[in-house]
Amino acid sequence: MADTKFDLIVVGGGPGGYVAAIRASQLGMKVALVEREHLGGICLNWGCIPTKALLRSSEIFNFIKHAKDFGLEVKGEVSAVLPKIVERSRKVAGQLSGGVKGLLKKNKVTVFDAFGKLAGKAGADRKVALVGKDGAATGEITAPHVILATGARARVLPGLEPDGKFIWTYKEALVPDVMPKSLLVVGSGAIGIEFASFFRTLGAEVTVVEMVDRILPAEDEEISAFAKKSFEKQGMKILTGAVTKGVTKGATNVTVTVEQGGKTQQITVDRVIVAAGIVGNVENIGLEGTAVKVEKTHVVIDDHCRTGEPGVYAIGDLAGPPWLAHKASHEGVICVEAIAGKHVHPLDTSNIPGCTYCTPQVASVGLTEAKAKAAGYQVKVGRFPFIGNGKAIALGEPEGMVKTVFDAKTGELLGAHMVGAEVTEMIQGYTIARTLESTEAELMHTVFPHPTLSEMMHESVLDAYGRVIHF
Structure with a gap:
């Protein structure tokens, strides 16, 4: 093994780990990434991406079944061929996993195909032991900084242990x-x-x-x-x-x-x-004998992703909720930039959007109405239904709702909540608004294009202040 000393070692190649490795390389660090199975992690290979590919197939299947509603005639019976649907899903995941490999190579990140675990110190550096898939030790690498990004796995319920069949x-x-x-x-x-x-x-x-x-x-x-x-x-x-x-x-x-x-x-x-639910992958990564604190299977970190052990950091699902790929990626960037001495803004989890890609889709950011009230806010709430939107009706997607929650005193956008077609794409507008600390005034003065589903976002804001136009 040629290179064994690095500026940073990242253990885990999921959406937190590989993004952290790339950002560190951009900042001039010599970086090693240790991944035991799939580059891109659970999200890319067994989570976010392949599930969306499956759901896209089911969405198209549903559209075809309702073709006559759009003036279209489909001759013959339409059937879902599950093996083909799964095959497409796996191809999508494989393509993107290969893309991550290419990005790491482009950014000169050294990738070790192994299981990594903390193995004490080597002077001022941390040691990470490498273990092959056969369980045999394959060497050690060192760096002053180690980011743990080992992710999480499905929670097993007593009596409902997975058997791979039923x-x-x-x-x-x-x-x-x-x-x-x-x-x-x-x-x-x-x-x-x-x-x-x-x-x-x-x-x-x-x-x-x-x-x-x-x-x-x-x-x-x-x-x-x-x-x-x-x-x-x-x-x-x-x-x-x-x-x-x-x-x-x-x-x-x-x-x-x-x-x-x-x-x-x-x-x-x-x-x-x-x-x-899920549990963090805290086992067998060398936490024993360190000052790393684990609570409810997750590693405890501060607002710069530092653990209690100097030189050791944790990001993503390993570091607790919300268990989202985009949260992991952002934490990876924050962590690396803090290591590099950059001024960073701690992650505000209330500004992290959540998306569920069912039919109809669900998306949200910030406080729910109930949580806003529980936090002591007096609120103004706006709502707008999909049935009042021209684009939604033209798409044949008239079921849904956009809901906004504001602080009645300051006009701060406290939260936004949606259900309906394409809301997982729309929610980012409200996420940007919260990051910019926008009030109802800025949102009301924003011109939304017509005809779009996004107009409902505007109308919901207007409704909160008694100014709704189209309903």
Whole structure:
């Protein structure tokens, strides 16, 4: 092994790690990136990207089924060929993973195909031991700074341990061996709802079990309620305030006992997807004997991503919520620029947008109405429905809503929440507004193009102040 001494070592090549490595190289550092499996991490290979490819296929399938609504005639039966859908999804992921490899090479980042773990100090430097896929040690590298970006994995629920056949995590759900006729999804966060939406659109009978009193619990209550009605209209069954109590596996299916409101029922399905959160990958990365603090499986960091151990940093899912790729990437940049002595702005997690790519899509940034009130704000709330927007009607997508929450005293945009077509693209407008600390005045004076879905963002602001035009 030629080079063993670096300015920075990044352990983990996901959206946090590889972005940190590239930014560090741009700042003149000699960088090593240690990745044990796939460049691009879970997000690119087994998460964000391949799920969006699957969902795009189901979206087009749904459009074709409703072709006559657009004056189009499709001759013959339209069918979803699951192996082909999965094949396209894997090709998309593979293409982008190769792209990350090219970016790292372009930026002169040295990549080690190995498992990396902290291994003490070498003078003023930190040592990282490299372990091959066969478990054998392959060497050590050193640097004064080490960023841990090892990510997270699916949480396993007792009694619902994945078996690769009947009980799936997101990984098995991305490469299903069969198209299930019936499916039970445990958990209604972004991952659970996206898979529920995908399989329901392709024709599966889908039941969602959520332990709290509403689906998409991180979202504004109105948005959650709207989404629930839409999913149920599509034929999805949703059980809130419900928990799984046991599983019985048969020859070709699985029966799950679900308790809701003190009553139990048996639900027999072809497959179960468990999407009940994640846990940080804190094991076997050399934290023992260091001052790195772990809470609830996540590494504790300060606002510059520093751990309690000098020279050791943590970013992304390993460092806790929100568990989002764009949060990880931004933390990677903050961390590296702080190491380089640049002036950085600490990450404000309230300005991180969240997106769920179900049908209809859901997106949000900032405080919900309930959280704003709980924080002591007097609020002004605006709403605008998709049915009042010309572009939405022309697209044949008239179901949805945009909701904005303002501080009644200062006009500060506290939060924005959307459900409907393409809201995952629209939310960035409100995210920029929050970053710029905009008030209702700036948003009202902004000219939104017509005809676009974005006009609803303007109208929602106007509605909060009694000035809505088109509804």
